[in-house]
Amino acid sequence: MNRSDTRSPRPVSQGADCHTRCGISGDGVPGWLLYSVLGTLLAAAFLGSLSLGTLKYSLWDAIRDPSSDLAFIFWDIRLPRAVLGLLVGATLGLAGAAMQGFLRNPLAEPGILGVTGGAALGAVAVFYTGLVAVFPMMLPVGGIAGAFVSVLLLYLFAGTLASVQTLILAGVAINVIAFAGTSLMLNLVKDPYAVLDIVFWQMGSLADRSFRHVVLILPFVLAGWGLLLWDGRALEALSLGETTASSLGISLRRLRARVVLGTALAVGASVAVCGSIGFVGLIVPHLMRPLVGYRPGRLLGASALGGAILLLGSDIAVRLVPSLVELKLGVVTSLVGAPFFLLLIFQMRKKIV
């Protein structure tokens, strides 16, 4: 009788226990409280990203004397890294929340569903063909094109209200295709150093990026954010299903177009510059959902802030963890995120049985 009951396990179970345990009211915490806490955490993470690292220095010293070495580290290394962390983290959190709202599925995430993989393939193609040396702008464009094709494929194959299984399988297939394409190009590259470059880039990192990269992706990322944040109310209406949402005046066709385009623009551009950083889009919306009263619209902004906090925090951790070689950010988020993903599947399975 109820389609969502039989075809996709209802996300109703998600976080339900936490909600009672933490004493959060059904409608979440008040907006002013949520945003001031998240805002403070974000400011702290941003400042931490600027000041913490292998080299300890005081921010004030770096800013006071613009000609010093410290100033160089601050302006040319730490600041672009922190800004990218903010942009990419917010993008991943926001895109995860938007995809989950649109597909009404708490396991949707750009990485798991192959959007990140597609973007990586697009960006590698631009590397491989040497286009990037001629037009640096082609790098985000390649990533966006790859992401766009992946999201389209996903919706084409899985539809908008696919069961969890169908959706994840479609994601697996897209990931495999993207991985095969990327491997093919790596296979065909003659210069072993170029191969290494690409492999390391693909692991996902914010290190060694400059303001050139920030400028390169900023317009795409902001446009993508705009398209996704615009959809808050439509996603809320979609909580009641496609028929009710349409009867409330929502155009599902336009909504789908905005979600596809917004995800492709923001995620594609981010991946093109920072490689694949997985699971942020899965973890953050999951943590935020009880705090916003499960509202898919409010979840967007909260997940953007949460994503930025998580990514900046992880990036600080990567720098501080003592290791011979600096760990890649994407490796760390996957190491933490994959077990989290398994845990979610386990929880859902318990609910279905």
Add this chain to the structure above:
Amino acid sequence: MNLIRTESLSVSLDGVTILDDVSFSLAKGEIVGLVGPNGAGKTTVLKTLMGLLKAERGSVEVFGKPLGSFSRREIARKLGYLPQETEIHWPLVVERIVALGRVPYLMPWEDLGEDDERIIADAMRATDTLPLRKRRVDRLAGGEKALVMIARLLAGEPEILLADEPVQGLDPSHSLQVMEFLRNVAGNGRGVLVVLHDLALASRFCHRILLLHGGKLMASGRPEEVFSPANLKTSYHIEAKYGNGDGFYVVPWRRIAGGSDHAKK
């Protein structure tokens, strides 16, 4: 004044004719029951009136103007639609579900205003759901959930209400509550078109009945005219008992042997 008027309405889905030459009207103050066997095209009528399905032939007029002359948003403000299946994908609190009724009035960047909040509270008060407003919708009983969905419908302040089986799965007390409520809403100068399987409720509460059979309008008129033994036999292949104690009512009584046409569907 007619709120809705259809003329020779025909609708096809994937080449199959679902509605064939259906003409009817809904006037202000009226509650009209749309009945018929499964697959007769009742839901298709509602979806076509909402503009969710396109008419192949014939016309639909709302407030005296062609349906096509209204934007999707305008239709959403004038006509409220309660689908048969209650899909709720996230465990929102009741208040938030009801607030979704205001979606047609808000731009994407706008928040609920004071007026919206008042209308939402009124809708919950009218449906006795105000005490539930902070409850999570996944923790409600079936009857409570049905009332919440009606509150959501009312929060949109539609002049025309289209309800698809609003009493499905409800106990007699809640069924009566919902039907009384819909009749009162119609009495307040709106129009209600309600799909019902329960012929007893339809005969008790509706001013007029539209009987659909195989996509055609088999009969329309007052309940005592439409629920004639002949009509019930042809459409549902049933016999009914009739009562007239406190107004006309009909109770389906037994199937008529050989009524295989209906069973095949």
